[in-house]
């Protein structure tokens with residue numbers, strides 16, 4: 230065991246925030262450069278619907294089916310549908326697919342929730358507003374290994390992912406396997422989003438995955454600086470948010486979301502006044 | 505030694521039943537400089553995209569240096585430098601001029617494609633050729649249209665391709681830079697034996713350098729030495745009757761539409 234099981238909930242929350250920050254650095258860069266930041270909201274809500282589905286299955290007796298499996302299943306499928314719609318690189322087509330998938334997942338979630346016993350509801354709410362303070366050591370191990378997976382592929386293939394974002398046709402002419410990287414990028418994003426949804430909740434995924442990268446895009450002068458600045462912003466708003474929530478007793482994920490979004494506003498002001 | 509850089513045989517391409525190219529036969533010799541002319545919608549861009557293996561024909565074969573472009577896609581792409589007519593660039597990705605040119609080098613490496621010092625100097629050399637080395641640090645999207653075009657030419661050159669496919673590369677470029685780029689293409693063609701297939705509406709900047717000119721309108725209507733093709737009777741086959749050609753010795757051809765006296 231890397232972590233002692235009796236790790237305090239504060240330490241677990243802190244580790245959860247650090248994991249999510251690394252995910253944010255990778256995924257934020259992919260999604261902002263593709264111009265499909267709302268994919269994060271789509272996948273997060275699909276994960277919510279999937280978690281509700283998982284809870285429902287458990288009440289029906291399938292106890293082995295962790296709601297997290299449902300979150301992964303729904304999140305990944307909805308992301309792949311969007312990827313398929315945008316195979317030609319058209320952001321407009323992807324945008325429509327994102328909207329439709331989002332509507333679909335929310336509808337499914339509402340339907341599933343109708344069948345869930347009220348005592349099971351908190352398991353689903355965790356995916357909506359986040360349960361960073363309830364993360365278990367097993368959760369952390371799982372989230373951490375997923376984050377390492379995402380980070381590894383991002384570091385290895387970030388140029389390809391940026392090239393196809395810049396201009397898909399030129400990338401293809403240069404001999405880059407455009408289709409493969411298109412799917413890979415969206416799949417990585419989906420996994421990262423689902424991981425973050427588990428920790429921070431669907432509502433705050435956008436604030437934590439997109440706002441730091443959007444802020445970094447405003448500040449960075451070079452491409453390679455973007456993930457580093459994103460990481461710095463995500464880490465500081467995550468840790469400061471946790472600290473603040475303990476001292477003034479505010480909900481943790483909400484506080485983190487406010488700080489991350491504020492960082493974006495500050496970055497915009499900074500980049501306007503620098504010019 | 506391969507005799508042909510490009511062999512196009514009975515190529516027919518349609519888009520939703522609209523015929524863009526019909527039974528096109530074309531051979532580009534290794535080391536040749538060929539200009540392709542033709543009116544808007546003639547299928548010039550389609551021809552280049554077919555040579556790159558990016559549009560699937562309903563009929564016909566295409567080989568680049570002996571490789572079937574639809575089977576050995578990757579090999580073919582690594583032999584070709586391509587400057588597209590128009591690019592739809594994402595505003596969300598901010599790359600410097602240097603990074604855009606480096607794409608041409610790094611695409612040939614394996615992931616994670618880290619640029620070496622040599623790659624960077626190769627990129628800078630290519631930028632020097634198009635006269636933009638001072639702008640290496642600038643945001644690509646903040647350049648003027650003509651400057652962007654020159655950067656894209658540099659990106660196509662940087663990997664030292666054996667075949668250059670250029671789709672109206674000089675459109676929107678000022679006269680002096682046109683002449684410089686044309687002279688450079690000539691040097692590349694003669695000294696380094698790069699085969700060039702260049703689509704252009706304006707033959708003037710390259711008239712003295714090209715080996716042959718092809719006239720395309722769905723089919724190849726004429727192909728031959730510039731003085732054989734750039735004649736009023738030949739050109740009027742695809743451009744209609746109102747075309748006039750003025751030539752100054754063997755050097756310069758001017759082609760204009762309607763002449764009022």
Ligand SMILES: Nc1ncnc2c1ncn2[C@@H]1O[C@H](COP(=O)(O)OP(=O)(O)OP(=O)(O)O)[C@@H](O)[C@H]1O
Nearest residue numbers: 519520524542543544545546547548549550551589
């Ligand atoms: N993606 C496409 N979908 C449908 N039709 C297309 C597509 N691309 C080209 N066409 C059609 O094929 C024909 C040839 O187009 P192409 O772009 O090859 O012409 P071109 O000779 O390059 O013209 P221009 O001088 O304007 O660049 C045109 O009639 C055009 O409308």
Ligand SMILES: [Mg+2]
Nearest residue numbers: 548549550589
């Ligand atoms: Mg064209």
